[in-house]
Amino acid sequence: MGEVAELAFAKYQEQELQTAASLFELVGQYKDNPTYLYDANYYAGEAYFQIGSKEEAASKNEEGAIVDQAQKDKAIATLNKAIGFLTVIETTDNKEAQDKYLVNALYYKAFSALTADNLESPKGDFVPMFQKLIDTINQRGTQEKNKSYLVDAYTYIGLFHYMKQDMPKAKQNLQKVLEIDPTNEGAKAYLDAIK
Structure with missing residues (x-):
């Protein structure tokens, strides 16, 4: 083998x-x-x-x-x-x-x-998977090592909630993106659109 x-x-x-x-x-x-x-x-x-x-x-x-x-x-x-x-x-x-x-x-x-998924009308099966990724990274204390994974996870969870018109959850996740990556233009643009 x-x-x-x-x-x-x-x-x-x-x-x-x-x-x-x-x-x-x-x-x-x-x-x-x-x-x-x-x-x-x-x-x-x-x-x-x-x-x-x-x-x-x-x-x-x-x-x-x-x-x-x-x-x-x-x-x-x-x-x-x-x-x-x-x-x-x-x-x-x-x-x-x-x-x-x-x-x-x-x-x-x-x-x-x-x-x-169909991102024009997403089912969102990826959301709990990205959430588990976030939880696992946080539990292990490996946030610095996995910054880009966290940015991706919070971004896609935020965008899903944005598309579903759940603005409080969208805002919460996109703000997490900016906590990790303060220069993230995508997150800033969506947060501006939510205001």
Whole structure:
């Protein structure tokens, strides 16, 4: 199994993501070795996130409107696959795997749900995922290290509430963005629009 894992990492580094993801899936079924199990599930999830993001981008025109629904559906299926693999990391009680991968797994899981959503009328499945990312970073005291993740999480939660016309929640999250990144022009613009 070691040879397959090495080949998977090599393909991943070469950006042959579909091959890498398939190999990581195979390695991830080898439950006797925790290293293989968690490494494989994390990297399979991250690879499927990247593949799904590219598929989703290919479903839109330059203005961002969906022009190929079949391509969008394919992207959603791929992104849901990513969420499945990343959930293995989220739900394990293996401390080593959580220390190594949990924050990144939560980030890619939330972004997979965000990318799969219809942002013109979002369902918001990504909101609790980004909230869990925020809570995990705060519990671990790794705010400085994960500043950009926090900015993204608060931004997308804020924008969701803004689109749903829940201005108090939108304002609360966008103000958090400015606490972390006082020069964030996007957050400033939305906060100005809320006033």
